[in-house]
Amino acid sequence: MKWRSRFMLVVSKLMAIGVIIFSMLAGFIFFYIVSDLSKAQKKRLLEEMISQLINFMIFIWLGKVLLNLSIFIKDPLAILAYPSNSNAFYLAVLFSAVVLAYKSKRRKMDVPLFMESFLPVFLVASFFYEFIQLVWHDRVYSLGYIILLTVLLITFLLVRDRISGSVLLIVMLCGWSAGVVLIAYTQPFATVFGYLMDPWFVGLFFIVSILIIIFNKRKRDRNGWN
Numbered sequence: 505m506k507w508r509s510r511f512m513l514v515v516s517k518l519m520a521i522g523v524i525i526f527s528m529l530a531g532f533i534f535f536y537i538v539s540d541l542s543k544a545q546k547k548r549l550l551e552e553m554i555s556q557l558i559n560f561m562i563f564i565w566l567g568k569v570l571l572n573l574s575i576f577i578k579d580p581l582a583i584l585a586y587p588s589n590s591n592a593f594y595l596a597v598l599f600s601a602v603v604l605a606y607k608s609k610r611r612k613m614d615v616p617l618f619m620e621s622f623l624p625v626f627l628v629a630s631f632f633y634e635f636i637q638l639v640w641h642d643r644v645y646s647l648g649y650i651i652l653l654t655v656l657l658i659t660f661l662l663v664r665d666r667i668s669g670s671v672l673l674i675v676m677l678c679g680w681s682a683g684v685v686l687i688a689y690t691q692p693f694a695t696v697f698g699y700l701m702d703p704w705f706v707g708l709f710f711i712v713s714i715l716i717i718i719f720n721k722r723k724r725d726r727n728g729w730n
Contacts, residue, residue, distance in 0.1 A: 523636055524629075524697060528557065531629030538624060538661075549621045552613065560600050567595030593699040597709070608720065616720045619713075620669040623676055627657050633697055645691055652683035673717055681710040 532550055539546055571591055607613040631653040634646040656679050664672055685703045688694040694701045 520698070523633060527629040527633040527636070528625070530632045531625035531627070534628040535621060535625045538664075539621065541621075549618065552618060553622055553625060556600065556603070556618075559603060560596050563596035563599040564592050566599070567592035570595065590700045590702065590705075594705055601712070616670060616673075616717060619673055619717065623673060624657075624660060627653055627660060627676075630696065631657065637698075645693065645695075648687045648691055649684075649694065649696075652680070652687065656680060656683075670717055674714060677710055677713055677717075681706050 532553070536546055536550070541549070568589075571589075604613065604615055604618075608615045631650065634650045634653065637643040638646040638650065656676060659679065660672070660676065663675070667675070684694050684696070684701055684706050688701060688703050688706070
């Protein structure tokens with residue numbers, strides 16, 4: 505019976521990953537359609553986004569192992585029974601930020617352009633993910649986040665050709681952060697791709713993201729990007 509429960513757990517995990525992959529694919533298609541960049545640029549950015557997302561998934565598992573190290577040492581397979589909680593997600597965000605900072609410092613990536621390109625991917629992927637949760641799993645608490653994402657997507661489509669990419673990023677970050685914090689206080693919880701979002705993390709993420717956008721914009725304006 506033990507092997508059967510583990511098998512069902514693996515199947516459940518694979519189905520959850522499949523929903524995320526489908527959602528991300530929808531986001532990539534949306535980005536490719538609406539982006540005004542050249543085909544070569546879009547191809548390069550898509551490859552970079554896929555690479556960073558793979559790294560992010562690895563970082564989540566690494567975070568889960570680090571948070572349950574004693575259990576992992578005793579029984580590595582038992583770690584599958586432990587969900588990747590918010591703390592693992594936060595660690596993955598931290599590790600990803602370090603990777604992006606390193607690539608930016610080594611001039612291997614135009615971080616502002618990457619963030620601007622990933623924005624529509626994130627919004628559309630999040631929308632599809634939450635819609636699936638609402639329809640398939642009847643998770644009514646997804647409705648509030650779906651409404652927020654719908655407002656952000658409409659805003660994105662209306663203003664993206666009227667303001668600079670950095671300003672658009674800041675506007676979207678303000679709207680997303682304020683919306684998620686509002687949801688966290690008006691509903692039992694707020695989630696992003698199934699991970700609980702604490703208001704303190706959303707606030708910290710907002711502040712750090714704004715600082716990164718401003719710093720890299722000034723750096724790019726001062727030195728240019730090759």
